[in-house]
Amino acid sequence: MEDDNSPPPPPEQQPPPPPSHTGSPTDFLKGVVGKRVIVRLTSGVDYRGILSCLDGYMNIALEQTEEHVNGAVTNRYGDAFIRGNNVLYISADEPL
Amino acid sequence: MLIFSVFKTLTDQQVTVELKNDLSITGVLKSVDQFLNIRLDNIKVLDEARHPHMMAVKNCFIRGSVVRYVQLPAEHVDTQLLEDATRREALTQVKR
């Protein structure tokens, strides 16, 4: 149950502006390799890091990875392999 | 295919299969197939008090997909051989 004097929910974070170019999902993925990305898993956990590479199963290799759970950093990995079936989305974390 | 081969070399050895429902079964590995389905003989359930219905069961077939772990007899696993075979298999899979 919601507590009566709980603070109002924080304003929704503004999504980054959509990329200026249009293209296929594959074009997007090619574009973000080497860039900072946010990978969200179906569990709700986020991984933020530099996208080294990915394959057709959406298996992902990340560098300088931070694991975020509910907004807090819970782990850091130099390199991380994420099994593709867990991936909900990949989002660019810097302008393309 | 590689892991299938590993299991084949371990037939007639004692292993402990831990299922995704937390049931652990120790037994003699009688056979394995390409899906890593497993047949065990002379089985013993780890926590019999919690699984009394398993007490009369002497052998079983385990569907590969319900397995979480298999504890292997370390003395019958040649780790150097495994690593070499894994590198070899990785080479053949690169040209997908």
Add this chain to the structure above:
Amino acid sequence: MDPSSSGIQEPFDLIRLSLSERVFVKLRGDRQLTGILHAYDGHMNLILSDVEETIMIVDVDDENVTAGSKTVNVAKRKMDMLFVRGDGVILVSPPSRT
């Protein structure tokens, strides 16, 4: 394919370069492992030795749910040689080279 910074062309290269090294594995069901990697395949089935498993058992205290108070119990156990079925794997991290 572009020869990027670390010479890794596909994600599995990261795993291949970790053979015979101690790796960290995050699994479904609030489990994690560390162990020495000896084999893997395309499903991320793994064979590890000298394994330590950590299971996080989170008990949310009913009376303090709003306060976010929860007690995390951790169970650990060791195993000599372990096959891990790939479908439970979420993340594999090689030893940090930092």
